[in-house]
Amino acid sequence: MTSSKAPGDRTESSPPAAIRTEALVKTYPGVEAVRGLDLLVHPGEIFGFLGPNGAGKSTTISMLCALTRPTSGGLWVAGHDVRVSPDAVRRSIGVVFQGSTLDDKLTSEENLAIHAALYGVPRRQVRERVVAMLTLADLLDRRRSLVRTLSGGMKRRLEIARGLLHRPHVLFLDEPTVGLDPHSRAEVWRHVHRMRSETGATVLLTTHHLSEADNCDRIAILDRGRVVALGTPAELRSRIGRDRIVLVASDPGQCSRRLADSLGLSPSVEDGALVVRVEDGAAVLPAVMAALGGSVTSVSLVRPTLDDVFLHYTGRSIGSEPAEGGDA
Amino acid sequence: MSPAPTVPPTAARLASEGRAAAAVWKREMITFQRERMHLVISLLQPLLILVALGVGLGTVVPEDGSGVGYVTFLFPGVLVMAIQPPAFATGASILWDREFGFLREMLVAPVRRESLLLGKVLAGTTIATCHGGILLLFAGLAGVPYDPLLFAGFVAVLAPASFAMTCLGALLAVCVPSPKSFQAATGLLLGPLVFLSGAFFPLNGLPSWLVALTALNPLTYAVDAARRVLVSHLPAGAADGMFRGLELWGVRPPVSGELMALTVFGAVFLLVGARRFARPD
Numbered sequence: 273m274t275s276s277k278a279p280g281d282r283t284e285s286s287p288p289a290a291i292r293t294e295a296l297v298k299t300y301p302g303v304e305a306v307r308g309l310d311l312l313v314h315p316g317e318i319f320g321f322l323g324p325n326g327a328g329k330s331t332t333i334s335m336l337c338a339l340t341r342p343t344s345g346g347l348w349v350a351g352h353d354v355r356v357s358p359d360a361v362r363r364s365i366g367v368v369f370q371g372s373t374l375d376d377k378l379t380s381e382e383n384l385a386i387h388a389a390l391y392g393v394p395r396r397q398v399r400e401r402v403v404a405m406l407t408l409a410d411l412l413d414r415r416r417s418l419v420r421t422l423s424g425g426m427k428r429r430l431e432i433a434r435g436l437l438h439r440p441h442v443l444f445l446d447e448p449t450v451g452l453d454p455h456s457r458a459e460v461w462r463h464v465h466r467m468r469s470e471t472g473a474t475v476l477l478t479t480h481h482l483s484e485a486d487n488c489d490r491i492a493i494l495d496r497g498r499v500v501a502l503g504t505p506a507e508l509r510s511r512i513g514r515d516r517i518v519l520v521a522s523d524p525g526q527c528s529r530r531l532a533d534s535l536g537l538s539p540s541v542e543d544g545a546l547v548v549r550v551e552d553g554a555a556v557l558p559a560v561m562a563a564l565g566g567s568v569t570s571v572s573l574v575r576p577t578l579d580d581v582f583l584h585y586t587g588r589s590i591g592s593e594p595a596e597g598g599d600a
Numbered sequence: 601m602s603p604a605p606t607v608p609p610t611a612a613r614l615a616s617e618g619r620a621a622a623a624v625w626k627r628e629m630i631t632f633q634r635e636r637m638h639l640v641i642s643l644l645q646p647l648l649i650l651v652a653l654g655v656g657l658g659t660v661v662p663e664d665g666s667g668v669g670y671v672t673f674l675f676p677g678v679l680v681m682a683i684q685p686p687a688f689a690t691g692a693s694i695l696w697d698r699e700f701g702f703l704r705e706m707l708v709a710p711v712r713r714e715s716l717l718l719g720k721v722l723a724g725t726t727i728a729t730c731h732g733g734i735l736l737l738f739a740g741l742a743g744v745p746y747d748p749l750l751f752a753g754f755v756a757v758l759a760p761a762s763f764a765m766t767c768l769g770a771l772l773a774v775c776v777p778s779p780k781s782f783q784a785a786t787g788l789l790l791g792p793l794v795f796l797s798g799a800f801f802p803l804n805g806l807p808s809w810l811v812a813l814t815a816l817n818p819l820t821y822a823v824d825a826a827r828r829v830l831v832s833h834l835p836a837g838a839a840d841g842m843f844r845g846l847e848l849w850g851v852r853p854p855v856s857g858e859l860m861a862l863t864v865f866g867a868v869f870l871l872v873g874a875r876r877f878a879r880p881d
Binding site for chain 1: 616619620622623624626627630631634700701702703704705706707708709710711
């Protein structure tokens, strides 16, 4: 679903897109970081950019935040033309960069207070909003802790809370879970969802983990500065392919017949192993094991990875080429 | 979705820029207060110089008839020297903010980069003036009287001197790529600036090509102004000899003119620095 309407087609009655780009291009000397990006993100959506390093994700965010000037093309955020009124855009957005931008010599509270002043949050509301955001991030009890004493997950949550302090229409999250352990990752996602539902902000985030894409309403897969696929996670997954259950059994032929008879599956034999392709491998696996009993010697569940997605849409593996273009 | 905020009118705009600068200022003040150990250590150096150099050289520099010694002559110079490290630390902090990421948080905010830089240099000015002010407590070591009026006069010199040097540091910081090169540049600059300021010896006997250099050195005016404030509180006989004061090509600049010169130096450094800093990537 790429943008089909020209800017002039937008009528007063329809709400403006949260983010819209048209034929967006950014070229650095010798590198085409973004090559004709068309994008339409709806208000209130959690939209994910999925792609390897160098795909142009961070460059695109940098342009949308008015930090980097596009080489050509159009871009609008929260109804403002980024090229014409960058300040209005900056007031409408919150940004959480890939690396930490907290001052770790200050407390959580002080970091938020400085942000409030920089974004012109009405003075009388600062205290109340700081407390509300710290509560939302589960950090109220650490309000007077120096940031350097917080864990990685806490810092990330604090940055996201800070990004929302001035009530932006659009929140950009660049690799919000990179460098976090699985538990902190889940925590961060829980907070992203909670903050979206409580503030109604549109969220545009980047990730290179397919497993995290399920947290988005829609995702765009980026490769070499272009969108190669766009849709809901379920749509993309169904297009990419399915989970594979790989079984090593004493008698593959007999097992195959048994699975066909009792479960209606159609396994194939590949390299001596029995392979079953299903939508949701985790849900089917127990039934498969029950049907085959003790004749299985080993089993593995293989889910499509970003590499599979990539292979599917670009015909090459992510790892097959060094990342270029500087994802800065 | 509620209507997106629009650009506020000029007065509100100015107020919000001021608030942003104040926030940047406050951030530096909080850090300054938390790192008192740093303050103590950086005050030790000027004190050591005052005692070691003042007393040591005092034995070879003859006292003039008034009984005022070299250590007293040295005191204004040490005051001005003490403000250098904190003033240049502001420039370094801009680069460290870039290194540690906080600079991006500031740059993406809907405020002008000039306001951010202004907040930074005003913070540096405040901190450097405080350093000098604390050193005043040790005036007795140099035979300088504890006189509130004299101290007020010193602070009136230290503030514009701190401003000029902080702005110079900030200008340098926005011109170099990394904290490391900044350190190298200040190391190179600081020595000549201090030695050619008149802090340690009167400048009046210098060859004319060196006089031209001293005239371009903001610290020259700071040291001379501080020393002349001091002389007015010393016994009448002290106004001669090494305390005679700065003369540039036979002209004796008034103290008010020197304070003005310091402010103008600072403003020029700041404007040039802000221009560079405001350049988008």
